[in-house]
Amino acid sequence: MENKSQFLKGCARTLVLQLLADRPMYGYELAAELDRRSAGIFALGQGTLYPLLYSLETKGQIRVTREELSADQGRKRRYYALTPRGRTELEANIGTWKEIARGMRLVLESAHA
Amino acid sequence: MRDPIDRYLEDVLCHADLAAGDERNVRAELLEHLHELAASAETSNPMEIYIMLKDRFGNPKCVGRAIAAAKGRMRTFFKKAARKLPLRVGIALILAFAVRYAVAEEFYVAGNGVTPVIPLGSRVLVYKLATSFNAGDVVVYRIADEVNRVGIIVRQSSSGGWLIERNAGTAKECHDIPREEIVGWVFLNTR
Numbered sequence: 001m002e003n004k005s006q007f008l009k010g011c012a013r014t015l016v017l018q019l020l021a022d023r024p025m026y027g028y029e030l031a032a033e034l035d036r037r038s039a040g041i042f043a044l045g046q047g048t049l050y051p052l053l054y055s056l057e058t059k060g061q062i063r064v065t066r067e068e069l070s071a072d073q074g075r076k077r078r079y080y081a082l083t084p085r086g087r088t089e090l091e092a093n094i095g096t097w098k099e100i101a102r103g104m105r106l107v108l109e110s111a112h113a
Numbered sequence: 114m115r116d117p118i119d120r121y122l123e124d125v126l127c128h129a130d131l132a133a134g135d136e137r138n139v140r141a142e143l144l145e146h147l148h149e150l151a152a153s154a155e156t157s158n159p160m161e162i163y164i165m166l167k168d169r170f171g172n173p174k175c176v177g178r179a180i181a182a183a184k185g186r187m188r189t190f191f192k193k194a195a196r197k198l199p200l201r202v203g204i205a206l207i208l209a210f211a212v213r214y215a216v217a218e219e220f221y222v223a224g225n226g227v228t229p230v231i232p233l234g235s236r237v238l239v240y241k242l243a244t245s246f247n248a249g250d251v252v253v254y255r256i257a258d259e260v261n262r263v264g265i266i267v268r269q270s271s272s273g274g275w276l277i278e279r280n281a282g283t284a285k286e287c288h289d290i291p292r293e294e295i296v297g298w299v300f301l302n303t304r
């Protein structure tokens with residue numbers, strides 16, 4: 001379990017970038033979308049999404065493009081979007097992922113063949 | 114029991130310990146998320162909602178710490194320090210002026226009044242709270258309000274002031290100066 005959550009965290013960074021590449025989203029929307037599109041595999045503690053967003057924001061890979069005040073006071077939807085630097089990062093990550101997946105598959109399949 | 118969402122949010126933020134501006138944004142953003150999350154709950158029992166938030170959103174301590182790390186602990190530290198900076202500079206300035214006014218002041222010696230004890234061109238620091246002087250003490254005193262002079266105490270005069278001696282050309286001159294015209298005792302000089 002510990003093992004799995006560490007594993008998911010590493011991947012979540014790339015998935016967040018991928019989702020934001022389609023359209024700007026706010027936190028809850030992003031968590032729900034991640035959950036839905038990964039068939040529940042990425043229904044990780046939704047709170048861990050925010051440290052991830054803030055660190056991507058600090059690195060300049062995403063930025064807040066729009067803030068929307070809720071009817072309830074004190075609540076705010078902050079929409080995040082990919083920056084050009086984020087897009088470069090995403091492409092590099094996809095490349096890395098494909099390589100790792102291919103390597104994993106080759107080894108695991110030959111072991112269980 | 115208090116609103117479970119507020120309680121949960123406070124638990125997260127106390128572990129994050131962010132700078133004021135960051136905290137406002139993070140609070141508003143998480144509040145929105147938690148409300149939407151709680152709206153999907155099938156219960157209205159506050160305790161159950163709190164447990165559900167903990168389960169779905171994560172352990173408040175872990176989330177708070179992770180947010181602090183993502184925002185950068187050093188950056189947070191400097192942001193907080195920068196906020197307090199104007200106040201601290203203000204206090205430092207006020208203290209500096211208060212000390213200068215009441216306790217110690219620095220003067221430039223532009224004459225030969227007490228050569229060779231303190232030569233021309235020295236900078237001296239004067240202690241203003243001295244109540245009494247001994248013979249041989251170097252003091253700064255005022256004449257005609259604005260002109261500061263240095264001299265050496267000879268003894269207390271019968272009027273309660275102090276007899277102060279200084280060089281005048283090759284000779285010496287001596288004045289009886291009331292205490293209120295004596296700025297203070299020179300306790301430090303640069304030469």
